[in-house]
Amino acid sequence: MNIDLILRGGRIHTMSAVGTTDAVAIHDGRIIALGEDALRLDARVTRDIRGKTVLPGFIDAHAHSVWFGLTLVELDVAPARSLDEIYALVAERASDTPAGEWIVGAGFNQMSVGNRYPDPDRLTIAAGGRPVWLKHTSGHACVLNRAAMSETGVYEAALRGVEGGRIVLDERGEPTGLLEEQAMRLVQDVMLPYPLARIEEALEAATAHYVSEGLTSVTDAGIGGGWIGHSPQEFSAYQNVLARGSLRTRQQVMPESSTLARHGEPGATGSFVGFNTGVRSGLGDDRLQLGPAKFFLDGSILGATARMTEEYHHCAGSHGYYQGNRDDIRGHALDAGRGGWALAMHAVGDEAVDLAIDIAHTLRAEGITPPMPHRVEHGGVVRPEQLTELAEAGLTVIGQPRFLTLYGDGFREFIGDDRAEWSFRSKSLLDAGMSLALTSDRPVAPGAPLSVIESSMLRRTESGHLYGAHERLTIDEALAAYTTGPAKVTGWAGRKGVIAVGALADLAVLGADPRDVLPEEVSDIPVAATVLGGEAVYDPEGVIAV
Numbered sequence: 001m002n003i004d005l006i007l008r009g010g011r012i013h014t015m016s017a018v019g020t021t022d023a024v025a026i027h028d029g030r031i032i033a034l035g036e037d038a039l040r041l042d043a044r045v046t047r048d049i050r051g052k053t054v055l056p057g058f059i060d061a062h063a064h065s066v067w068f069g070l071t072l073v074e075l076d077v078a079p080a081r082s083l084d085e086i087y088a089l090v091a092e093r094a095s096d097t098p099a100g101e102w103i104v105g106a107g108f109n110q111m112s113v114g115n116r117y118p119d120p121d122r123l124t125i126a127a128g129g130r131p132v133w134l135k136h137t138s139g140h141a142c143v144l145n146r147a148a149m150s151e152t153g154v155y156e157a158a159l160r161g162v163e164g165g166r167i168v169l170d171e172r173g174e175p176t177g178l179l180e181e182q183a184m185r186l187v188q189d190v191m192l193p194y195p196l197a198r199i200e201e202a203l204e205a206a207t208a209h210y211v212s213e214g215l216t217s218v219t220d221a222g223i224g225g226g227w228i229g230h231s232p233q234e235f236s237a238y239q240n241v242l243a244r245g246s247l248r249t250r251q252q253v254m255p256e257s258s259t260l261a262r263h264g265e266p267g268a269t270g271s272f273v274g275f276n277t278g279v280r281s282g283l284g285d286d287r288l289q290l291g292p293a294k295f296f297l298d299g300s301i302l303g304a305t306a307r308m309t310e311e312y313h314h315c316a317g318s319h320g321y322y323q324g325n326r327d328d329i330r331g332h333a334l335d336a337g338r339g340g341w342a343l344a345m346h347a348v349g350d351e352a353v354d355l356a357i358d359i360a361h362t363l364r365a366e367g368i369t370p371p372m373p374h375r376v377e378h379g380g381v382v383r384p385e386q387l388t389e390l391a392e393a394g395l396t397v398i399g400q401p402r403f404l405t406l407y408g409d410g411f412r413e414f415i416g417d418d419r420a421e422w423s424f425r426s427k428s429l430l431d432a433g434m435s436l437a438l439t440s441d442r443p444v445a446p447g448a449p450l451s452v453i454e455s456s457m458l459r460r461t462e463s464g465h466l467y468g469a470h471e472r473l474t475i476d477e478a479l480a481a482y483t484t485g486p487a488k489v490t491g492w493a494g495r496k497g498v499i500a501v502g503a504l505a506d507l508a509v510l511g512a513d514p515r516d517v518l519p520e521e522v523s524d525i526p527v528a529a530t531v532l533g534g535e536a537v538y539d540p541e542g543v544i545a546v
């Protein structure tokens with residue numbers, strides 16, 4: 001019998017006790033032999049990869065595939081370095097947008113334009129009167145112009161106030177156009193749901209981009225509801241794209257917590273929180289799977305909306321806030337955990353991390369084992385004593401070291417140098433015995449795995465400041481945090497993230513060995529090819545396919 005494929009002549013880092021080998025045999029989507037065992041087999045295709053380096057395909061356990069895909073099709077204002085450049089980009093887009101139609105932009109960050117926000121009148125002029133909606137790169141805020149504020153009832157809502165969010169006012173008490181957190185619902189209520197076709201287009205664009213960077217598995221950190229979802233039918237879009245064969249990477253998806261409802265009276269036998277079929281985390285297969293439920297506990301550092309025990313450094317008296325009533329969030333998360341959901345709890349401030357620990361600890365004390373690990377998303381500030389508490393509660397913190405490269409100088413200004421030492425940890429999580437998964441949170445930050453790995457080793461801000469020196473990783477630790485670590489965190493330990501007999505044949509083929517180059521050169525290594533389930537899904541030079 002001829003097997004499907006043998007790759008030989010490369011440096012294959014298995015990320016297991018086997019270490020490095022020189023050949024891998026693949027059949028029916030899986031790895032069936034390594035080294036000499038592989039070379040003894042006969043294959044339909046045998047390729048000499050001429051010294052290239054092979055790693056397990058990279059796994060990003062926290063990105064936003066639909067949202068990222070949409071940024072590829074919406075107006076991208078991220079390159080703007082001044083407000084005038086933003087107005088110019090909006091005006092250019094307006095010139096080929098029908099009158100009255102919305103202009104939707106993504107990638108706005110006030111830190112890129114001198115810590116300033118667009119003026120709602122200037123934006124209206126630039127757009128020729130069309131409504132404008134610019135989404136903040138953090139996902140935790142957005143900016144509207146006058147026309148958009150009128151269409152979405154912002155002026156009326158400003159009089160009532162919004163729980164878990166804020167309509168920012170100027171000194172005259174007029175809305176500035178900046179909406180934070182739950183206040184974004186005002187615009188989403190008008191704009192959502194997106195048509196399925198648009199979401200499908202976004203998913204195709206996102207996953208085609210992923211494979212060009214060596215990614216083979218991605219977890220979408222919030223679909224279906226809340227301010228992060230784009231349609232209550234978002235999972236259908238995933239199924240449609242998968243059925244068409246255009247979902248290029250494996251995807252795990254996290255339903256946002258508002259999609260989980262209570263069924264039955266609280267306390268009644270059989271009452272539960274979840275989908276009304278009882279479907280829960282873990283359903284699906286290696287191509288598309290329901291992951292944990294996503295719970296937003298708080299906001300972001302740069303929005304000063306992350307909930308901290310100590311006040312913000314730049315803003316006395318401000319501790320940030322929860323995304324709603326703390327006890328309601330806690331109760332809903334606990335009930336979802338009891339209903340069989342793993343929990344992915346967005347907690348950036350250390351007080352929100354306390355709440356996440358309390359929730360996981362309570363479920364553990366009740367004897368409930370989740371179908372895949374519970375987790376804390378981000379951990380913008382984690383106090384030293386919380387490390388042990390997190391480990392004891394069975395949690396790990398899913399961090400984004402690339403934030404430090406891009407936003408670290410702003411973080412220091414907002415939380416001060418003492419807390420910056422506790423911020424977006426990596427090494428201390430490993431030292432406390434937790435699994436480590438490095439992630440991008442794309443499109444909040446650019447997400448090429450090799451650039452995130454580089455950031456985790458350097459931890460240098462834009463101004464050159466070394467941010468939390470003791471948290472730097474070695475190359476081996478960082479590579480594990482994109483392969484074996486996230487495999488474990490997402491419930492796939494031993495089946496992906498490793499080149500081992502029986503594991504899925506997902507590979508990233510690199511033009512150089514990350515172990516041979518300086519940390520600051522890691523992001524320059526080209527991805528030569530990406531293999532998913534034994535098929536070349538990215539192969540511009542024909543390394544794998546003929």
Ligand SMILES: [Zn+2]
Binds near residue numbers: 062063064221441
């Ligand atoms: Zn996220």
